[in-house]
Amino acid sequence: MHFLVTGHTGFKGSWLTLMLTAGGHTVSGYSLDPEPGSLFERVGVPAFLNSDIRGDIRDFDFLASAFAGIRPDAVFHLAAQPLVRESYASPRLTVETNVIGTMNVIDAARGVDSVAGMVVVTTDKVYRNVNQVAGYVEGDSLGGHDPYSASKAMADILTQSWISSFPGFPISIARAGNVIGGGDFCKDRLVPDLMAGFASGSVVPLRYPAAVRPWQHVLDCLNGYTLLMDRTLAGSLPFVDWNFGPGPESFKTVEQIADLAASLWGADAQWKDVSGGHPHEAGLLALDATRARTELGWGDKLDFSTAVKWTVDWYQKATAGENPLTLTQKQISDFQDLETT
Numbered sequence: 001m002h003f004l005v006t007g008h009t010g011f012k013g014s015w016l017t018l019m020l021t022a023g024g025h026t027v028s029g030y031s032l033d034p035e036p037g038s039l040f041e042r043v044g045v046p047a048f049l050n051s052d053i054r055g056d057i058r059d060f061d062f063l064a065s066a067f068a069g070i071r072p073d074a075v076f077h078l079a080a081q082p083l084v085r086e087s088y089a090s091p092r093l094t095v096e097t098n099v100i101g102t103m104n105v106i107d108a109a110r111g112v113d114s115v116a117g118m119v120v121v122t123t124d125k126v127y128r129n130v131n132q133v134a135g136y137v138e139g140d141s142l143g144g145h146d147p148y149s150a151s152k153a154m155a156d157i158l159t160q161s162w163i164s165s166f167p168g169f170p171i172s173i174a175r176a177g178n179v180i181g182g183g184d185f186c187k188d189r190l191v192p193d194l195m196a197g198f199a200s201g202s203v204v205p206l207r208y209p210a211a212v213r214p215w216q217h218v219l220d221c222l223n224g225y226t227l228l229m230d231r232t233l234a235g236s237l238p239f240v241d242w243n244f245g246p247g248p249e250s251f252k253t254v255e256q257i258a259d260l261a262a263s264l265w266g267a268d269a270q271w272k273d274v275s276g277g278h279p280h281e282a283g284l285l286a287l288d289a290t291r292a293r294t295e296l297g298w299g300d301k302l303d304f305s306t307a308v309k310w311t312v313d314w315y316q317k318a319t320a321g322e323n324p325l326t327l328t329q330k331q332i333s334d335f336q337d338l339e340t341t
Helices: 011-022 039-043 060-070 084-089 091-110 147-165 190-200 218-234 254-265 290-296 304-319 324-336
Strands: 002-006 026-031 052-054 074-077 118-121 171-176 203-206 212-214 241-244 251-253 270-273
Touching: 002 011, 002 060, 011 026, 011 039, 011 218, 011 324, 026 060, 039 324, 060 091, 074 091, 074 218, 084 091, 084 147, 091 118, 091 147, 118 147, 118 218, 147 171, 171 218, 190 203, 190 254, 190 304, 203 254, 218 241, 218 290, 218 324, 241 290, 251 254, 254 270, 254 304, 304 324
Parallel strands: 002 026, 002 074, 026 052, 074 118, 118 171, 171 241, 203 270
Antiparallel strands: 212 251
């Protein structure tokens, strides 16, 4: 099977590429250039790619030409402007990338007769957040307080509309929340900030220590995406939208994950509370993944503590000089050997 991954230079995209190739698949990618020092660069993802195309998903003509040249069997659409704080600084770019870009990817994929289906990745932040304790289910209302969340909700609704308007081309929507794992070096994300600060001996400032998130390892999230793709291609799905989030035992505050990560890192790792005066971010946001568990047989293999341990272990060993590719491939292999909990 030949998969095309948009956003393959990003954190999730890099892990997904290595996960798919470890499973014997061919992978091509379409994305902007990676950020300097990214996981993509550190593990040498280009060596695993059939085609490595750099382009903007807002450029439909170039995108469609790339799809036609690659002729994949299926498409994972991950490319996005993924940062809440960046969306306040660049709202137009965020909307154009996440909404028009998603439409372009779907249209380009539909125009290539080799493509048998696709999975469009949105986010847990598509839901209209009312800080409810119970996780949001797929039928709950969509919304979006900040430009990022609104743009992803628009992309989600657009995809649903496309599925209804142009039947015959299988598309599924995957929604997931906060993922953690080794090799995330993106700015303004909790774990990368913690790991960088601990490694340098700095005290890490936390903007929202009381915020609750459903923390999940990136491999559990991607395992959901790949299971969804398998079923999408098989044409046996009763729903188009799917949540992939951990159970309530993984709903932890930012303070709790910071404390656990600091204790695992050791060496006087510390953080400090700098809450107040920052742009809005959700205080509580969680998903109910009952649909994926019952219909797809999906479930997390790593509980919260293990997910954090695997993450800290990756960063500590990489900081100590171990090969990031070897670390990543070993965790993929170890993960595949685990049973779903």
